[in-house]
Amino acid sequence: MSYKNRIDGRGFDETRPIEAKVGVIKKAHGSALFKIGNTWAYAAVYGPRNLHPKFLQDPQKGILRCNYNMMPFSSSGERVRPGGSRRSKEISLVTEKALLPVLNLDEYPNSVVDVFIELPQTEAGSRCAGICAASMALADAGLDMKDLVCAVSVGRVADKLVVDLDYSEESYPDGPVADIPIAMMPNSGKITLLQMDGEVKKEELLKVMEMGKKALLDIYEVQKKALKEKYQGVEM
Amino acid sequence: MYKELRSHIISLLSADTRLDGRKLAEYRQPITVEHGIIKTAEGSARVKIGETEVIVGVKLEVGEPYPDTPDEGTIIVGAELLPMSNPEFELGPPGIQAIELARVVDRGIRESKALDFKKLCIKKGEKIWMVIIDICPINDAGNLFDAASLAALAALKDTKYPEFDGEKVDYKKKTDKKMKLEKVPIAVTVIKIGSKFIVDPDSEEEKAVDARLTVSSMEDGTLCALQKGGDHPLTMEEISKMLDIGIEKGKELRKYL
Numbered sequence: 001m002s003y004k005n006r007i008d009g010r011g012f013d014e015t016r017p018i019e020a021k022v023g024v025i026k027k028a029h030g031s032a033l034f035k036i037g038n039t040w041a042y043a044a045v046y047g048p049r050n051l052h053p054k055f056l057q058d059p060q061k062g063i064l065r066c067n068y069n070m071m072p073f074s075s076s077g078e079r080v081r082p083g084g085s086r087r088s089k090e091i092s093l094v095t096e097k098a099l100l101p102v103l104n105l106d107e108y109p110n111s112v113v114d115v116f117i118e119l120p121q122t123e124a125g126s127r128c129a130g131i132c133a134a135s136m137a138l139a140d141a142g143l144d145m146k147d148l149v150c151a152v153s154v155g156r157v158a159d160k161l162v163v164d165l166d167y168s169e170e171s172y173p174d175g176p177v178a179d180i181p182i183a184m185m186p187n188s189g190k191i192t193l194l195q196m197d198g199e200v201k202k203e204e205l206l207k208v209m210e211m212g213k214k215a216l217l218d219i220y221e222v223q224k225k226a227l228k229e230k231y232q233g234v235e236m
Numbered sequence: 237m238y239k240e241l242r243s244h245i246i247s248l249l250s251a252d253t254r255l256d257g258r259k260l261a262e263y264r265q266p267i268t269v270e271h272g273i274i275k276t277a278e279g280s281a282r283v284k285i286g287e288t289e290v291i292v293g294v295k296l297e298v299g300e301p302y303p304d305t306p307d308e309g310t311i312i313v314g315a316e317l318l319p320m321s322n323p324e325f326e327l328g329p330p331g332i333q334a335i336e337l338a339r340v341v342d343r344g345i346r347e348s349k350a351l352d353f354k355k356l357c358i359k360k361g362e363k364i365w366m367v368i369i370d371i372c373p374i375n376d377a378g379n380l381f382d383a384a385s386l387a388a389l390a391a392l393k394d395t396k397y398p399e400f401d402g403e404k405v406d407y408k409k410k411t412d413k414k415m416k417l418e419k420v421p422i423a424v425t426v427i428k429i430g431s432k433f434i435v436d437p438d439s440e441e442e443k444a445v446d447a448r449l450t451v452s453s454m455e456d457g458t459l460c461a462l463q464k465g466g467d468h469p470l471t472m473e474e475i476s477k478m479l480d481i482g483i484e485k486g487k488e489l490r491k492y493l
Contacts, residue, residue, distance in 0.1 A: 025289075025320065026287045026375055027321060027322050027377060027439075028323075028375075032321075038276075042374065043320075044321070046319075046323050047354050066429060067327060069318070071293065072293065072295065072370040072372075073274055073276060073280065073370055074277075074293075075294025076275075076276045076408065078297060079295040079368050079408070082314060082316050083329060092381065114319070116319050116320035117320075118318055118372070118374075120273075120274055120293075121277070121370070123276070190327070
């Protein structure tokens with residue numbers, strides 16, 4: 001079976017429409033909103049601040065703590081019960097690992113940088129949207145960073161390699177599917193998140209990751225533009 | 237609370253002004269209400285009062301009625317004080333602050349009969365609609381009570397029933413049938429600091445609160461829910477004055493819905 005056209009008519013290497021903005025939560029030290037199609041992610045950064053309980057503290061450097069949470073009304077099906085699920089805990093963990101390589105927290109011993117990711121509405125690709133928002137919020141908070149982090153899901157739907165799977169593609173009934181969320185540091189090209197569910201050959205995987213890189217560089221431009229926009233009109 | 241900040245707030249209030257230059261009974265501006273912002277919810281709204289921003293989403297589920305009200309649906313109100321929205325909020329199950337917020341919003345809707353629970357009945361004694369209202373603050377810069385109450389009503393007003401075939405709810409298909417608001421209760425929280433009364437406290441003022449009274453009232457001034465908070469007691473005269481302010485400001489807030 002051949003997968004011919006995407007539901008919304010975009011090309012196989014195209015993402016859904018993307019919008020990004022920083023400074024959306026005034027209470028936070030840094031914040032961002034990242035939208036990709038119908039998936040929206042807020043991220044708020046607090047810190048570096050004191051870390052409690054004390055036994056979690058690292059006297060050598062600050063630690064990064066991420067929390068991914070879907071709002072109760074964010075799923076198109078039934079209400080999502082509040083409080084962490086096993087899924088959201090795992091996503092929080094891989095998000096942390098995706099962001100840590102760009103951060104330098106050596107100057108903040110015994111402290112924590114908290115990143116809260118909240119999803120008001122989702123339709124596939126929510127962990128990647130969360131990572132994109134979080135990396136912008138960290139930059140907005142003025143933390144010492146080597147690079148931003150861009151994330152998107154790539155994969156395979158039947159016989160086609162695709163970028164930014166939507167919900168109908170993740171559950172495509174007429175052929176094997178692979179869903180592969182990736183995150184990259186755009187300047188070095190290094191990968192900081194890689195997960196895969198489904199079936200794919202090694203050659204296909206490498207090829208679709210190359211396809212994803214192009215989309216990630218586009219996302220990087222959107223992120224940079226949003227960060228610059230905050231300071232537009234500010235006298236230097 | 238820093239003593240100096242509190243005494244500064246009190247001295248400003250005695251000169252009829254506040255930290256941000258507002259009058260005592262003045263809400264922050266702009267106040268905005270946006271309907272239908274969340275596609276995955278059956279109804280939703282975003283309310284901003286100054287820098288405070290709250291999103292409320294409504295989900296509809298089919299459940300069984302309570303045995304004592306076999307022909308009535310029900311509402312469930314949840315509030316999560318997201319740590320994203322305020323550095324003082326922590327992760328974890330809802331604390332007492334969140335529970336109080338949800339209960340005050342719940343009673344405003346329930347006791348005013350804003351929704352006719354009988355209209356939520358699908359089949360007497362068997363199936364009813366459960367209206368689940370979730371409050372998520374995005375930025376808590378003070379006065380979540382009023383913002384959340386307003387957003388909850390706005391979200392209900394925006395709610396459309398999904399398709400239900402007697403067995404399963406098809407959330408992908410929204411029908412044209414809208415939820416009807418029978419009454420529109422508006423909550424106004426009146427704050428007492430020292431001997432003065434204010435509305436719409438910001439985060440600093442919230443820390444200086446001696447007593448607060450959340451007044452939910454209808455268009456004609458009928459009261460439908462009250463909640464006193466804060467550590468200080470109130471005299472009858474003070475309560476009377478706070479009710480007057482609550483009812484009057486309610487008329488003003490009502491226009492934004």
